[in-house]
Amino acid sequence: MAELTYRNAVAYGIAQEMRRDPMLVMLGEDIAGAGGVFKTTVGLVEEFGPLRVRDTPISEQAILGAAMGAAMTGIPVIAEIMFSDFLAVCFDILANEMAKSRYMTGGQMTVPVVVRTANGAGSRFGAQHSQSVENWCMMIPGLKVVAPSTPVDVVGLMAAAIRDPDPVVFFEHKSLLASKGDVPDGEIVDELGTAKILREGSDCTIAALAYMVPRALEAAERLANDGISAEVVDLRSLVPLDTKAILGSVEKTGRLYTVEENPRLCGWGAEIASIVADEGFWNLDGPVVRITTPHIPIPSADVLEDLTIPSTERVYETIKTTLN
Amino acid sequence: MAELTYRNAVAYGIAQEMRRDPMLVMLGEDIAGAGGVFKTTVGLVEEFGPLRVRDTPISEQAILGAAMGAAMTGIPVIAEIMFSDFLAVCFDILANEMAKSRYMTGGQMTVPVVVRTANGAGSRFGAQHSQSVENWCMMIPGLKVVAPSTPVDVVGLMAAAIRDPDPVVFFEHKSLLASKGDVPDGEIVDELGTAKILREGSDCTIAALAYMVPRALEAAERLANDGISAEVVDLRSLVPLDTKAILGSVEKTGRLYTVEENPRLCGWGAEIASIVADEGFWNLDGPVVRITTPHIPIPSADVLEDLTIPSTERVYETIKTTLN
Amino acid sequence: MSDEIAEELYDYSKREPRRPTPTDPDVDQYPIPMDVRRRLYRRQQELRQFEQRAYDLFMQNLVKGTSHLSLGMEAVSAGFAEAIRPDDYTFATYRGHAHTLSKGVSPGGVMAELLGRENGILQGKGGSMHLTSVEHNMMGSYAIIGAHLCIANGTAWSAQMRGTDQVTVVFFGDGTTNIGAFHEALNFAVIWDLPIVFVCENNLYMEYTPIDYITAVEHPAADRAPAYGLDRIVVDGNDADAVYKVAADVITKAREGGGPSMVEAVTYRHGGHSRADPGKYRPPEEVEAWKDQDPIQVYHSRLLRLGLPEQDLIEIQQSVATMVDEATEFAKSGQPPSPELAMTDLWADGGSSWRN
Amino acid sequence: MSDEIAEELYDYSKREPRRPTPTDPDVDQYPIPMDVRRRLYRRQQELRQFEQRAYDLFMQNLVKGTSHLSLGMEAVSAGFAEAIRPDDYTFATYRGHAHTLSKGVSPGGVMAELLGRENGILQGKGGSMHLTSVEHNMMGSYAIIGAHLCIANGTAWSAQMRGTDQVTVVFFGDGTTNIGAFHEALNFAVIWDLPIVFVCENNLYMEYTPIDYITAVEHPAADRAPAYGLDRIVVDGNDADAVYKVAADVITKAREGGGPSMVEAVTYRHGGHSRADPGKYRPPEEVEAWKDQDPIQVYHSRLLRLGLPEQDLIEIQQSVATMVDEATEFAKSGQPPSPELAMTDLWADGGSSWRN
Numbered sequence A, B: 001m002a003e004l005t006y007r008n009a010v011a012y013g014i015a016q017e018m019r020r021d022p023m024l025v026m027l028g029e030d031i032a033g034a035g036g037v038f039k040t041t042v043g044l045v046e047e048f049g050p051l052r053v054r055d056t057p058i059s060e061q062a063i064l065g066a067a068m069g070a071a072m073t074g075i076p077v078i079a080e081i082m083f084s085d086f087l088a089v090c091f092d093i094l095a096n097e098m099a100k101s102r103y104m105t106g107g108q109m110t111v112p113v114v115v116r117t118a119n120g121a122g123s124r125f126g127a128q129h130s131q132s133v134e135n136w137c138m139m140i141p142g143l144k145v146v147a148p149s150t151p152v153d154v155v156g157l158m159a160a161a162i163r164d165p166d167p168v169v170f171f172e173h174k175s176l177l178a179s180k181g182d183v184p185d186g187e188i189v190d191e192l193g194t195a196k197i198l199r200e201g202s203d204c205t206i207a208a209l210a211y212m213v214p215r216a217l218e219a220a221e222r223l224a225n226d227g228i229s230a231e232v233v234d235l236r237s238l239v240p241l242d243t244k245a246i247l248g249s250v251e252k253t254g255r256l257y258t259v260e261e262n263p264r265l266c267g268w269g270a271e272i273a274s275i276v277a278d279e280g281f282w283n284l285d286g287p288v289v290r291i292t293t294p295h296i297p298i299p300s301a302d303v304l305e306d307l308t309i310p311s312t313e314r315v316y317e318t319i320k321t322t323l324n
Numbered sequence C, D: 001m002s003d004e005i006a007e008e009l010y011d012y013s014k015r016e017p018r019r020p021t022p023t024d025p026d027v028d029q030y031p032i033p034m035d036v037r038r039r040l041y042r043r044q045q046e047l048r049q050f051e052q053r054a055y056d057l058f059m060q061n062l063v064k065g066t067s068h069l070s071l072g073m074e075a076v077s078a079g080f081a082e083a084i085r086p087d088d089y090t091f092a093t094y095r096g097h098a099h100t101l102s103k104g105v106s107p108g109g110v111m112a113e114l115l116g117r118e119n120g121i122l123q124g125k126g127g128s129m130h131l132t133s134v135e136h137n138m139m140g141s142y143a144i145i146g147a148h149l150c151i152a153n154g155t156a157w158s159a160q161m162r163g164t165d166q167v168t169v170v171f172f173g174d175g176t177t178n179i180g181a182f183h184e185a186l187n188f189a190v191i192w193d194l195p196i197v198f199v200c201e202n203n204l205y206m207e208y209t210p211i212d213y214i215t216a217v218e219h220p221a222a223d224r225a226p227a228y229g230l231d232r233i234v235v236d237g238n239d240a241d242a243v244y245k246v247a248a249d250v251i252t253k254a255r256e257g258g259g260p261s262m263v264e265a266v267t268y269r270h271g272g273h274s275r276a277d278p279g280k281y282r283p284p285e286e287v288e289a290w291k292d293q294d295p296i297q298v299y300h301s302r303l304l305r306l307g308l309p310e311q312d313l314i315e316i317q318q319s320v321a322t323m324v325d326e327a328t329e330f331a332k333s334g335q336p337p338s339p340e341l342a343m344t345d346l347w348a349d350g351g352s353s354w355r356n
């Protein structure tokens, strides 16, 4: 058992898999000697060498393309796209090629690629380096989508993503990089498509992801002081989605709140709300409420940025005033 | 009053605006002499000349970039992206630049661009030329999104989109191009953000868009034969969204069905379902049901393609069996 | 600007016709063994007759959706096919019937795919624009311009990592040279010294727009090669021998660790861009001139000149005709895909479920 | 592969240092009037002192987020600034402080933006990476590599359509030459004959990776120019006179309808890529060599040599120092943006509502 930062857990999880599978390779911008601009790949090139951990030009299409092509021949590849906002410059290869190639070819192609990318707000980087774009990937048939909230989940879900034969987009949250947590010794392999109930409760369900998870937990703590018992579900994986856990929790609590960093329209919160409003409708005791970033780009000034993504306070207040 | 095809209504609507505003220009691939690969721009270069209707290379980033740059200096521009699937190759300029530039600059930039694109399935073109991607745009703060279902709406919403000072993505549905409708004489200018109730009803609301609208209407007709009174709302515009019309209709009917061509996860139907499950919750008499394309790419064979996007039959059956 | 000039700016059929490259007078003398030349002829016949049949089947409305033929461009595919090994990787665009057949994929399976049948090579799920046979290392046909050049680098990278000497050959059109992915792919291939050959089939038109009208240099691929430190290679794409010779050189170079090359083969499509297109934006004289230099006619005359008995050529033609008939029968005998197939093979587990 | 070589493949500080271009011995003799040279000096001082202050303010934790300085690269921005007109359009990357100031935008407003204050030129909503002043035709700073080259074509196209003789100048880094948008933008500008100048500030590194390690040619921009039919232009980016001379030529050409140009100015950043980066991936000798050829020192010596009294130079330096002090005061006096601003200006109506 060791305490690791979320940041270090990334390299730790990758190293576990690179040791196990000598074919596994990585490519991306400034990932080798520099250890990544977020220092999430520190030490990997020293251990695995510059042919397995390889720096690239600023050519995101070439990066994802090479990853996909190599993967098509059976080589598992981890490709880093530095900020998730930049998925837009290689969106064609992600959404139209990687995601569709198995289906279109009648099952001939297998594309074992993990696309790792830094997601989310909180760093005062402004509108083009702060987005939460899990929904950009969730909406594309053929992509799996993972977004861990703790170091141990980073390690275990990284292993699961790497071992998964399908393309997986792995979101590392910038504002969680410095957070810490215990990671047990030995091999850790988690399972995609499994949510975790981090706090049990009976009055309402809060479904959260990544950086919103600690905030949901804090809000639940404050609600408890007011006598409101909130259950907190860390979704961890959006595709596959653990609908059993979500519907099961709502069956128990009767109310659903989603807390997401996506801007309002067509965020994953909408998807979950729509599932519950259909399949869990008769268990609902009141409105399904989404707590989201407003439908705006992320402003850069600290005071403004802090207003945009859901805060503990906003989660708390929203539930408090709407739960009745 | 003249009967026009949806296809001809596109050029008709653009011509109305090009006559009115001598600064309005168009660019795109094969739009001039060839009249567009869908023949939606036939006659424009002959009337307005090759400097206002201009062919480009296969450089979608250059196309949207040039459109945005010119628009930033006050020139309204219509840019054609041939198939909506190709928005992926220029998604950075669409989602990260055009959409965000006004906000990021504290209101300095105005970007009067209309991005026209052919959307949707039904042509047996396979997974990379058949997608419905309205949700790709709806989810981006700063983009307006329009998708008309009839020739007269094409003309009126085209004018509204062109006159709108913000970037608008205008989806023309491939499977509606040959459909016909009356278009009154004289200038036609519609309003973004306004849905139309095409059929009144009292038992349930069907919210549909573009090619799904005629199918929703047919299903409603069949339901009427069974004694079920369905109200059909043609959304027409996703951003701005006419939430008044939707919530108002559900208040009356108590049940909501959305019919969308987007693959299941994070489609616009989810957004609307989530709005109604929150703000319209107490008006609901039963589950909110989404009828969507399954979460798969579009297959090319005719029999398979016909199974994927919601059919009249599927809309009818779903409502019939779930309305009770 | 006078009205006449203005019209030329969009009615491209009024422009100066661009004429075929005169056949290299030395080509008969190339040291190409006769059995190779026979195969080059046979391959061109296969591609030609297969696509003519595909065209007939459109006309009978048996091929749904769209389709892009290479009629007139057969020499490029044939020339490269003869120069590669079965374990080499190839990539094509939506205009990929020829390159798929050239890699040895069953004509019946390809034809069935065009007809949208379950016995098609993609079970009817991909169609004409996505022909793929992983079994043959034909790594796919790609319908959105640009991406596949980047993806092709990946199979080349894989061969490099695995230490095999497999080469990757990626075909694309002239219009493709103006999209960003082209640039990223070329630079990337060169800096990683990948065993890959980029082949531009310059048929002078993107879709309905002449390539020179929208390209800053005369040779859209070759004139860009130096921007990546590559040699400027242009070849007569209507001559299978010329293509074969260049192909053999660049493939050997890649196989021996000499890194990437780019080849521009100048050719012409006899028909329109796709099914729906009559190709009226081209000066009629231009179309005539290129049809006069049809690669198969050129090759047929050469083989006769080099002493192959006419009877041999007729036999090749007939045996190919039989093969195309059989392929057609196979395709027509196929069933429409069963409905369950719509929901299979999104994921490696064979299904398409997004939830638990 | 030996261990030593392998390490050079990722520890770039162990590589052979790349040295500055020796100053052109003729540059003192360029026919540049002394008042222009005074302005070139003053501008470089402004950029230098402003950014040194910005750096100090980071250190005091007053600048939040990230920030990218041009310390050491001032000659490029100053040289072009002197060659353009106020109504010309400019575009920059996230490394855009210099280019924003060079277009005449208020240093106080820029500094306030770095501090995230409401009196910043973007009301604190954009920050260091998005500096823009439409009023000054400084059309923005763009933080995702590539896009702005395409967007810059648009203002050039606009000038062409409106028949003005405004020129667009777009600055970008060496690393930017490997992304697809670069290629699309260059080809497009040439075929439409746009009045635009592409300026590559080649500071030898993308972020932490040496440009030659990931680029197929030696000069990432200039060696690509012929791929678009453009001249190959490389200039000493540490010499304001050299830059000014080339800038004046290409801008005049564009203004007179001669179409686009691309200029590669070779320079170096004294510090790291961004705020957080100590720049340790560079050979120490290399950093030293470039600091020895600091553009401002070079220019200072030249002006003395050309007879400008030292006192004049001191006065310029001091007046700039005062300006930077004032800018700092202005910035510090600003308030944090008021909360309402978060919800304004998504749309042209001033608001951000997505519903009715």
Ligand SMILES: Cc1ncc(C[n+]2csc(CCOP(=O)(O)OP(=O)(O)O)c2C)c(N)n1
Pocket: B029, B058, B060, B082, B086, B089, C095, C143, C144, C145, C146, C172, C173, C174, C175, C176, C177, C201, C203, C205, C206, C207, C273
């Ligand atoms: C990104 C993208 N833009 C546009 C298209 C539409 N399109 C299909 S084929 C084609 C022309 C391609 O020209 P070229 O590369 O010369 O190939 P050819 O068809 O001549 O073989 C175009 C524009 C596309 N498929 N993808």
Ligand SMILES: Cc1ncc(C[n+]2csc(CCOP(=O)(O)OP(=O)(O)O)c2C)c(N)n1
Pocket: A029, A058, A060, A082, A086, A089, D095, D143, D144, D145, D146, D172, D173, D174, D175, D176, D177, D201, D203, D205, D206, D207, D273
């Ligand atoms: C598409 C994209 N990929 C990656 C980045 C991250 N990034 C920011 S600056 C930079 C280096 C740019 O290098 P260069 O063009 O040489 O400009 P410089 O910073 O040296 O001025 C990178 C990789 C980005 N902003 N956008």
Ligand SMILES: [Mg+2]
Pocket: C173, C174, C175, C201, C202, C203, C204, C205, C206, C207
């Ligand atoms: Mg072509």
Ligand SMILES: [Mg+2]
Pocket: D173, D174, D175, D201, D202, D203, D204, D205, D206, D207
């Ligand atoms: Mg640089």
